[in-house]
Amino acid sequence: METVVLVIHILVAAALVGVVLLQRSEGGGLGIGGGGGGGMGGFMTSRGAADALTRTTAYLAAAFFATSITLSVLGRAPDQPTSILDEANDSVPPVQSQPIEPLPPAETEIPSVPTPQ
Numbered sequence: 001m002e003t004v005v006l007v008i009h010i011l012v013a014a015a016l017v018g019v020v021l022l023q024r025s026e027g028g029g030l031g032i033g034g035g036g037g038g039g040m041g042g043f044m045t046s047r048g049a050a051d052a053l054t055r056t057t058a059y060l061a062a063a064f065f066a067t068s069i070t071l072s073v074l075g076r077a078p079d080q081p082t083s084i085l086d087e088a089n090d091s092v093p094p095v096q097s098q099p100i101e102p103l104p105p106a107e108t109e110i111p112s113v114p115t116p117q
Contacts, residue, residue, distance in 0.1 A: 002071070002074045005067055006071060009064070009071060012060055012063045013064060015060055016061060019053055023054070023057070
């Protein structure tokens with residue numbers, strides 16, 4: 001599922017970049033329409049095209065945020081190990097230790113030291 005959301009996220013990001021570049025800036029930029037009198041061959045007025053691009057940008061931005069949040073939630077799944085060490089510890093079976101038997105009591109008798117004659 002994470003792969004599907006990631007592909008959608010990349011497509012939305014590319015579409016968002018394209019729509020933002022199509023919008024007309026104050027300096028003209030890469031804007032559509034190029035001048036007055038209808039733009040886009042008389043299909044839409046320049047104001048209608050600007051409104052459609054603004055609305056499309058808003059929808060794509062909302063989809064971008066939604067997929068970003070979804071990816072962060074999917075990436076934070078608790079069933080995945082957080083580090084390589086955790087993964088290594090999970091794969092090694094626990095060691096069964098034998099109970100330690102107490103040592104026999106030590107001799108308390110001190111050996112005698114021969115005295116010089």
